[in-house]
Amino acid sequence: MQRILLAIMSGSLAVAGLLGPVGTALAADSTSGRSINLITSPLPIDLNTKPGTTVSTDLRIKQADGVPETLQVSLLKFGAFGEEGKPELLDRGPGDTYFDWVSFDKTHFTAQSDVWQTVHMTINVPKDAANGYYYAVTFTRVGDAIRQPGSTNSLAGGTSILVLLNAEVPNQKRDMTLTSFTTDHRFYEFLPSTFNIKFHNDGNIHLVPTGDVFITKGNTNVATLDYNNEQGNILPNSNRIYTTAWTNGWPHAEQVLKDGKAVVASNGQDKMHLVYTNGTFDNGSTDKSLIPHLRIGKYTAHLVAVYDNGVRDVPIEATLTFWVIPWRFLLGALVIALLIGFGIWALARGVWRGVGRLSRSRKGSKRR
Amino acid sequence: MEWLHRQPKRHLAVVVGMITSLVIQFLPVGAQAAGLTTAIIRLDRMAAATATSVLVCANPASTATEASVKVTFPTTTPTDFSLGIASTFTVSTSTSGANAIPTTINGTAVTAWPGIGTATNVTGKVVTFPSSDLTVGTMYCFDIVAGVTTGSAGNGTAFQAVVATYTSGPVLIDSTTVGLAVVSSDQITVTAIVPPSFQFSLSGNTDGFASALTSVANTNTTTGVTVTAQTNAKGGWIAWAKDSNQGLHSTTANYTIPTTSTSANTAVAFGSEQFGGFLSSLTQPTNTGHCTLAGLGVWGTSTSSSIVGFGSIFNQVASCTGGSVGTSNTSSFLIQEVASISGSTPAASDYSDIITIVGAGLF
Numbered sequence: 041m042q043r044i045l046l047a048i049m050s051g052s053l054a055v056a057g058l059l060g061p062v063g064t065a066l067a068a069d070s071t072s073g074r075s076i077n078l079i080t081s082p083l084p085i086d087l088n089t090k091p092g093t094t095v096s097t098d099l100r101i102k103q104a105d106g107v108p109e110t111l112q113v114s115l116l117k118f119g120a121f122g123e124e125g126k127p128e129l130l131d132r133g134p135g136d137t138y139f140d141w142v143s144f145d146k147t148h149f150t151a152q153s154d155v156w157q158t159v160h161m162t163i164n165v166p167k168d169a170a171n172g173y174y175y176a177v178t179f180t181r182v183g184d185a186i187r188q189p190g191s192t193n194s195l196a197g198g199t200s201i202l203v204l205l206n207a208e209v210p211n212q213k214r215d216m217t218l219t220s221f222t223t224d225h226r227f228y229e230f231l232p233s234t235f236n237i238k239f240h241n242d243g244n245i246h247l248v249p250t251g252d253v254f255i256t257k258g259n260t261n262v263a264t265l266d267y268n269n270e271q272g273n274i275l276p277n278s279n280r281i282y283t284t285a286w287t288n289g290w291p292h293a294e295q296v297l298k299d300g301k302a303v304v305a306s307n308g309q310d311k312m313h314l315v316y317t318n319g320t321f322d323n324g325s326t327d328k329s330l331i332p333h334l335r336i337g338k339y340t341a342h343l344v345a346v347y348d349n350g351v352r353d354v355p356i357e358a359t360l361t362f363w364v365i366p367w368r369f370l371l372g373a374l375v376i377a378l379l380i381g382f383g384i385w386a387l388a389r390g391v392w393r394g395v396g397r398l399s400r401s402r403k404g405s406k407r408r
Numbered sequence: 409m410e411w412l413h414r415q416p417k418r419h420l421a422v423v424v425g426m427i428t429s430l431v432i433q434f435l436p437v438g439a440q441a442a443g444l445t446t447a448i449i450r451l452d453r454m455a456a457a458t459a460t461s462v463l464v465c466a467n468p469a470s471t472a473t474e475a476s477v478k479v480t481f482p483t484t485t486p487t488d489f490s491l492g493i494a495s496t497f498t499v500s501t502s503t504s505g506a507n508a509i510p511t512t513i514n515g516t517a518v519t520a521w522p523g524i525g526t527a528t529n530v531t532g533k534v535v536t537f538p539s540s541d542l543t544v545g546t547m548y549c550f551d552i553v554a555g556v557t558t559g560s561a562g563n564g565t566a567f568q569a570v571v572a573t574y575t576s577g578p579v580l581i582d583s584t585t586v587g588l589a590v591v592s593s594d595q596i597t598v599t600a601i602v603p604p605s606f607q608f609s610l611s612g613n614t615d616g617f618a619s620a621l622t623s624v625a626n627t628n629t630t631t632g633v634t635v636t637a638q639t640n641a642k643g644g645w646i647a648w649a650k651d652s653n654q655g656l657h658s659t660t661a662n663y664t665i666p667t668t669s670t671s672a673n674t675a676v677a678f679g680s681e682q683f684g685g686f687l688s689s690l691t692q693p694t695n696t697g698h699c700t701l702a703g704l705g706v707w708g709t710s711t712s713s714s715i716v717g718f719g720s721i722f723n724q725v726a727s728c729t730g731g732s733v734g735t736s737n738t739s740s741f742l743i744q745e746v747a748s749i750s751g752s753t754p755a756a757s758d759y760s761d762i763i764t765i766v767g768a769g770l771f
Contacts, residue, residue, distance in 0.1 A: 072613070074613060075611050081603045082605070083768065083769035127646060127768070128722070129722035131721065131722075180766075185764055187762060192617075193614065193745055194763070195614065195743070195764075195765060197609065198764065199768065201606075
């Protein structure tokens with residue numbers, strides 16, 4: 041009897057042992073092959089506080105998969121990379137103790153489809169904190185980042201909310217230099233002309249430059265272009281390039297569209313075509329407001345940038361010149377002018393010869 | 409008649425009064441102005457001390473030939489309206505635009521007021537407009553585009569206005585008093601917040617190779633997963649990818665087909681071990697500047713194809729800048745993995761990898 045009981049028990053354990061992994065595998069595999077659709081808000085988050093205080097913010101996440109999902113929250117950091125200063129997502133490094141300042145009211149939770157969930161993020165900023173800390177709070181679906189059976193790769197999709205924390209201390213270094221102010225070309229046949237404004241943050245806290253590019257021809261201002269309306273930051277000790285384009289010219293080049301999407305050429309650039317009007321009004325008439333804006337000649341772009349150094353707004357200025365020469369238009373106009381000139385010349389010559397013939401015939405008749 | 413003899417003066421007065429009353433009944437009565445059948449004055453702005461256009465409508469009751477219409481605005485201080493000079497009182501009878509007249513009023517069709525034009529005279533608070541003859545029973549409207557500024561807030565008799573029609577005489581034809589009201593505030597401010605948001609989706613979370621890996625074919629690609637991003641952040645969005653195994657790993661063989669360079673495209677060389685990916689089928693919305701696929705690899709139909717490794721840290725794979733309109737509507741791209749093996753790659757049926765793709769709205 042004992043043997044039978046032992047056999048039953050060991051058999052049960054064996055079954056349980058088998059079922060365990062199967063059950064786990066099933067749970068882990070429950071998202072297999074399924075799409076993931078995550079929406080986060082707001083973005084990014086800019087927090088300013090003093091060392092020794094606590095600051096918190098709400099992060100909102102919604103999934104739109106049509107079924108409940110279990111989501112998880114994880115913490116990364118971000119920096120800036122490359123000449124353009126785009127954000128770079130990074131794992132926690134060995135010395136990144138500021139990750140320990142952060143806590144969430146929930147890190148795993150069930151999210152119903154199309155229902156916003158709020159995750160409360162709290163940062164206990166210690167007294168010795170100073171300047172900028174850059175967090176990336178990432179949301180992913182539980183069960184996505186696991187090994188799939190067979191030769192199937194797993195793709196775990198996630199969204200990240202970037203959080204910029206400024207631990208305000210006296211004497212923060214808020215300094216920035218203009219690295220370059222350029223156009224993509226010196227000569228254009230038609231607009232748009234694109235201006236690249238590259239800054240370097242020489243300080244130890246993120247900065248936001250703003251300003252305008254004034255386009256003048258001679259002493260006349262013909263356009264004012266904003267840049268960085270979105271108030272994009274430059275992280276410390278990094279570059280960032282802002283671009284703005286002058287498009288208001290007749291004609292000007294625009295993206296080629298197909299099914300409402302921009303078409304990309306084989307060289308990776310947007311396909312462009314010339315546009316002669318601003319489209320049509322609601323009543324069907326053509327918007328011809330572009331037509332007076334034939335751009336031709338030498339133009340000057342004057343950049344006026346401003347950033348806050350903590351005491352005052354610091355201006356930065358730069359100037360460049362560029363040319364707009366619609367050479368095909370000019371060539372066409374020259375050909376037309378030549379044709380007209382030739383026509384006039386031919387007409388005048390015909391008249392002159394006719395007069396000459398008439399004069400000669402009159403002289404001849406007088407002689408007779 | 410005895411009572412007449414007793415109080416002759418008193419009774420004589422009574423008799424004269426009675427006779428006078430009788431005579432008056434038969435005297436010819438002078439012409440009197442009638443009220444308009446309907447008269448409407450609508451202030452388009454009811455706020456105090458505010459310039460407003462004014463809708464004037466009338467349905468005449470009399471058959472006389474109209475030559476002008478006079479609108480009398482409230483006159484009692486401090487509720488009186490401020491009026492411009494006559495030339496400022498332009499009018500409209502259009503049925504569209506900001507100063508449109510209605511097409512019906514309470515189910516009655518409206519006719520543009522004939523002959524109406526810019527005011528010819530302003531005297532005190534009375535504004536005179538030219539008019540053509542009106543037909544009894546027809547609702548006429550016109551809109552005073554400019555010239556009127558309301559007084560202080562309130563209502564009641566001090567806020568009454570008058571619409572009156574006149575002949576060329578000018579003799580009054582029809583006249584109606586209309587009550588107006590002026591309020592301290594006639595507008596509500598509607599505020600709303602559209603928060604910045606970022607939507608990121610993957611069409612699936614698994615991506616298998618269509619067939620067993622070989623060392624010679626160039627078809628060792630997965631079917632791919634479409635990554636879609638949408639944001640209203642003016643800075644656009646960015647996506648990064650990271651490879652958990654730094655290659656295609658087999659647990660049973662305890663072997664990893666290593667990932668290729670993460671910093672540059674690597675030409676596909678079948679016959680040697682490689683693992684990486686390429687991005688394609690980028691679609692981007694209009695006027696958003698540029699969406700780019702970074703380090704994307706190029707997949708062709710020959711050995712000209714190239715791939716890029718995903719790496720152990722997050723590397724940027726795609727981004728869209730905000731561009732001119734500052735928003736990035738739906739953009740998408742296809743991510744596929746590619747692997748090739750050498751003749752000595754250990755056989756196993758569980759080579760796989762875990763790739764994490766994270767997107768974020770840009771600051």
